[in-house]
Amino acid sequence: MKKKHILSTIVVGMSFMPYANQAMQITDDGTIPEYTSSPITIHIEGAKTDLPLQPQIQLDGVKSTKEPVLPEIEILKFEYTLDNLLQMLEGAKEMHISQARDEVTIEFEGQPLEAIIAGTDSMGDYVVLKGITPQNIDVLHKDNLQVKIFDYYVETSKSWTNFKGDYINQIDIENKSYGTEITLNLLEGIDYALEERYGSLFVRIGLETDKPVEQPEQSSTEIKFDTASNTLTLPSYMQIHNITDNYREREIIIDLGGYYPNIEDVIEVNNSYINNIQIVNEQTTKIVINENIICTYILTNNGQDTQLKFVRPQEKYDKIVMIDTGHGGSDPGAVANNLMEKEVNTMQAMAIKEFIEQYTDIKVYMTREEDVYLSLLDRTSLSNEIQADLFISIHNNAATTATATGTEIYYYPNETNTAGKTLAQNMVNRITSYTGMHNRGAKAETKYVVLKTSGMPAILLEGGFLTNASDAQRLGTDDFTKVYALAVYESIVEFFNMR
Numbered sequence: 367m368k369k370k371h372i373l374s375t376i377v378v379g380m381s382f383m384p385y386a387n388q389a390m391q392i393t394d395d396g397t398i399p400e401y402t403s404s405p406i407t408i409h410i411e412g413a414k415t416d417l418p419l420q421p422q423i424q425l426d427g428v429k430s431t432k433e434p435v436l437p438e439i440e441i442l443k444f445e446y447t448l449d450n451l452l453q454m455l456e457g458a459k460e461m462h463i464s465q466a467r468d469e470v471t472i473e474f475e476g477q478p479l480e481a482i483i484a485g486t487d488s489m490g491d492y493v494v495l496k497g498i499t500p501q502n503i504d505v506l507h508k509d510n511l512q513v514k515i516f517d518y519y520v521e522t523s524k525s526w527t528n529f530k531g532d533y534i535n536q537i538d539i540e541n542k543s544y545g546t547e548i549t550l551n552l553l554e555g556i557d558y559a560l561e562e563r564y565g566s567l568f569v570r571i572g573l574e575t576d577k578p579v580e581q582p583e584q585s586s587t588e589i590k591f592d593t594a595s596n597t598l599t600l601p602s603y604m605q606i607h608n609i610t611d612n613y614r615e616r617e618i619i620i621d622l623g624g625y626y627p628n629i630e631d632v633i634e635v636n637n638s639y640i641n642n643i644q645i646v647n648e649q650t651t652k653i654v655i656n657e658n659i660i661c662t663y664i665l666t667n668n669g670q671d672t673q674l675k676f677v678r679p680q681e682k683y684d685k686i687v688m689i690d691t692g693h694g695g696s697d698p699g700a701v702a703n704n705l706m707e708k709e710v711n712t713m714q715a716m717a718i719k720e721f722i723e724q725y726t727d728i729k730v731y732m733t734r735e736e737d738v739y740l741s742l743l744d745r746t747s748l749s750n751e752i753q754a755d756l757f758i759s760i761h762n763n764a765a766t767t768a769t770a771t772g773t774e775i776y777y778y779p780n781e782t783n784t785a786g787k788t789l790a791q792n793m794v795n796r797i798t799s800y801t802g803m804h805n806r807g808a809k810a811e812t813k814y815v816v817l818k819t820s821g822m823p824a825i826l827l828e829g830g831f832l833t834n835a836s837d838a839q840r841l842g843t844d845d846f847t848k849v850y851a852l853a854v855y856e857s858i859v860e861f862f863n864m865r
C-alpha cells in the first residue's frame with residue numbers, strides 16, 4: 367500500500383476531509399507558495415485527540431519554480447493529518463483507492479455504526495456517525511438531538527461525556543434493548559442539519575435557522591470568470607486536482623478530480639487573452655481554458671474561493687527560455703551510425719529542461735517534447751508569442767566525411783546585442799571542457815531560419831557528428847547526455863545572471 371498516494375487523494379474522497387481542508391489556506395504570490403492552517407480538533411470514540419496545530423510542511427523537494435504545485439502540496443499538507451486520523455479510526459480494516467485517485471473507501475469490521483467522530487471547525491460543530499445513513503435512524507428533536515440506531519454500538523466504553531463543542535454540551539451514548547441511542551445535548555436555540563456523505567451520517571450543528579447548510583454567504587457557488595481581470599473563480603467546494611498548461615495547444619486544463627455534472631458547459635469570453643472556457647465532464651470534471659494567445663496563470667486562495675488569474679508569461683516569469691528540440695516526426699534530421707538526430711536532440715533537450723527546472727526559477731518552454739513535426743517558423747513563432755528571453759535550438763551534426771567531429775554553436779550576428787555571441791562562446795567552451803569533445807567554436811550565421819526569425823537572443827547547438835563513429839558512440843548514451851546537458855544548463859544560468 368502506497369500511503370503517500372492515498373493520503374494525497376483522500377482530500378477529495380473522504381467524509382472528514384472537508385473540515386480539514388477548510389482549515390487550510392494556500393496562497394501563491396507567483397513565486398513560492400505558502401501554506402498555513404488553522405487548528406483542527408478531532409474527537410474519535412469520545413477521546414479528544416490532538417492533531418498538530420500547525421502540521422509541519424516540508425518544502426524540501428518542492429521545486430522553487432513559479433508553477434503552482436498543488437498535487438505535491440496536497441500530499442505534503444495532508445500526510446500528517448490523515449496518518450493520525452487513520453490511527454484513530456479503530457476498526458478500520460482496509461483502505462481502497464479508486465483507479466481515478468478520486469475516491470477512498472475505508473472498510474470497517476463489525477458494527478453498522480463503526481465510529482463516531484465529532485469536532486469543531488470554522489462552521490460550527492459536527493458529528494459523523496460512520497457507517498449509517500439518515501434512513502437508518504429515528505430522530506427525535508426537542509431540546510436535544512436524539513438519534514436512535516437499531517443496532518448496537520460496541521464502543522460505549524469510550525466515553526463522550528467530556529466532549530464539549532461550541533454548540534454541543536455533551537454527547538450521551540446508551541445501549542438500549544432495541545439498539546443504541548445517541549443524544550447530543552445542544553445549547554438552546556441551536557439548529558442542526560443532517561445529511562448523508564460518503565455513506566455516513568453527517569450532522570452539522572450550529573447553523574442559524576433557515577440558512578443553507580453547505581453554502582456560506584461569502585462563498586460563491588458557481589464558476590465565474592471576470593473578463594476585465596481574466597480571473598476565474600472556483601467555489602470553495604471545488605478542489606483542484608491538477609492543472610495542465612498545454613501551451614502549444616493554447617489551452618490550460620484544470621482537473622477538478624471530482625464530478626460536477628450540473629455546472630454550465632461553456633463560458634464565452636472572447637477577449638484578447640481568452641477565447642472561451644469549456645466544462646468537460648468525463649470521468650472527472652475538467653475546466654478547459656481556450657486561449658487566444660498563450661497565457662499562464664497565477665493561483666490564489668483566500669480561504670474561501672480559489673482564483674486563477676490568467677496572465678501573459680512575461681507578466682509572471684522574469685526569465686523564460688525556449689528550448690527548441692530540432693527536427694521530429696516525419697523529419698528525422700541526420701541519420702547515421704544507428705542514430706537518428708531527432709531522437710538524440712530529444713534526449714538532450716529533455717535533460718537540459720530537467721536541470722533548469724530542478725535547480726532554477728527559469729521558466730522553460732519547449733517547442734516539442736513528443737516526436738512530432740514542426741516547421742522552422744512554427745518554432746520561432748511559438749517562442750515569439752511567448753516572448754521568451756532566450757531561444758536555444760538543439761541539433762546534432764552530419765558531414766559527408768566521417769572524420770568531421772566535435773561541437774559547434776551558431777549565433778545570429780547582432781551589432782547592438784552581443785548576448786547571443788557571448789552565450790555561444792561560453793557554452794561551446796564549457797561543453798567541450800566538460801565532455802572532452804573537440805571544440806569547433808562559436809560561429810556567426812545569418813542564414814539559419816530559427817536564428818533569423820527569433821525576436822530574442824538565439825543560438826543553435828550542434829552537439830556532435832552522427833556521421834563520426836567516435837562522436838556517435840557517445841551521443842546515444844545517458845552519461846554523455848547528462849554531462850552535455852549540465853554544461854548547457856550552466857551556460858543558460860550564466861546568461862541570465864549576466865543580463
Ligand SMILES: [Zn+2]
Nearest residue numbers: 692699761762
Ligand atoms: Zn539538425
